[in-house]
Amino acid sequence: MAKESFFKPFYSVLVLAFVCSFLVSLASVGLRPLQENNRALERKKNILLAAGLLHGDTKDKDIDTLFAQVEPRIIDLATGAFVSPKVIDPKTFDQSASTNDPQLSQPLPKDKDIAGVRRLEKYSLVYLVKDKGKLKEIVLPVRGKGLWSTMYGYVALDSDLRTIDGIAFYEHGETPGLGGEIENPAWEAGWQGKKIYDDEGKVAIKVAKGASKAKGKAASYEVDGLSGATLTGNGVQRLFHFWFDDQGFKPFLERLRGEEGKNG
Numbered sequence: 407m408a409k410e411s412f413f414k415p416f417y418s419v420l421v422l423a424f425v426c427s428f429l430v431s432l433a434s435v436g437l438r439p440l441q442e443n444n445r446a447l448e449r450k451k452n453i454l455l456a457a458g459l460l461h462g463d464t465k466d467k468d469i470d471t472l473f474a475q476v477e478p479r480i481i482d483l484a485t486g487a488f489v490s491p492k493v494i495d496p497k498t499f500d501q502s503a504s505t506n507d508p509q510l511s512q513p514l515p516k517d518k519d520i521a522g523v524r525r526l527e528k529y530s531l532v533y534l535v536k537d538k539g540k541l542k543e544i545v546l547p548v549r550g551k552g553l554w555s556t557m558y559g560y561v562a563l564d565s566d567l568r569t570i571d572g573i574a575f576y577e578h579g580e581t582p583g584l585g586g587e588i589e590n591p592a593w594e595a596g597w598q599g600k601k602i603y604d605d606e607g608k609v610a611i612k613v614a615k616g617a618s619k620a621k622g623k624a625a626s627y628e629v630d631g632l633s634g635a636t637l638t639g640n641g642v643q644r645l646f647h648f649w650f651d652d653q654g655f656k657p658f659l660e661r662l663r664g665e666e667g668k669n670g
């Protein structure tokens with residue numbers, strides 16, 4: 407009987423390892439478009455959810471049809487001006503990646519970083535919801551530190567650019583049942599109709615500790631806190647104060663208010 411080579415088992419293991427890693431990388435590359443598609447679908451769903459345009463019975467195949475009424479645009483946060491799609495294409499702009507790019511974002515000094523975002527991007531996506539060409543709502547992406555994690559969400563504003571139509575948090579690492587309740591539709595529904603700015607244009611929205619006891623006009627600026635999760639609620643409040651003030655979307659909203667006023 408021929409003698410087995412001493413190295414044969416090693417060759418077999420090497421070949422097996424090579425074949426397996428080849429198959430894994432093939433699957434990873436092959437599945438990438440599907441994963442990107444799913445991510446885009448999730449993003450659209452959350453924008454529609456914040457805008458109150460998604461219903462329990464909406465099927466995935468209907469998302470693109472519903473999203474046809476949403477126009478993604480890029481804005482320059484500092485000036486509040488729209489950036490032409492010819493300069494930056496909203497369809498391909500990766501806002502999250504831009505926060506790590508020194509050309510497209512800058513570090514925030516600690517005293518200005520009340521939402522704990524660390525770096526602020528130069529450009530942001532915004533989503534205009536139109537009805538027969540007229541602005542109906544605007545959906546803005548927000549993020550900020552909670553107790554354990556960065557919380558990501560969308561805020562939909564009414565065409566008065568002051569009243570909240572809806573909010574949707576879609577990513578966070580807060581504790582389920584405590585801070586994790588930020589994604590509970592029942593809690594999110596409590597934001598509908600609340601006003602972000604007071605009559606002087608100052609950011610006035612608040613998250614109460616526990617159930618809100620505010621009455622009259624003050625009640626329109628206050629939402630219920632999360633039971634046993636005041637710290638996450640504080641993070642949500644800080645996030646609103648950051649994104650709706652001068653460093654965030656305020657220059658854009660003021661500019662848009664002026665433009666909408668001119669257009670009647």
Ligand SMILES: Cc1cc2nc3c(=O)[nH]c(=O)nc-3n(C[C@H](O)[C@H](O)[C@H](O)COP(=O)(O)O)c2cc1C
Nearest residue numbers: 553580581584585586632633634635636637638639
């Ligand atoms: C394991 C564990 C997880 C917690 N997770 C959260 C959380 O996600 N968000 C939060 O605000 N508080 C969380 N807390 C509670 C906070 O430490 C703190 O007690 C609470 O925010 C205070 O809110 P309250 O005054 O409404 O009780 C957690 C506590 C424990 C022990």
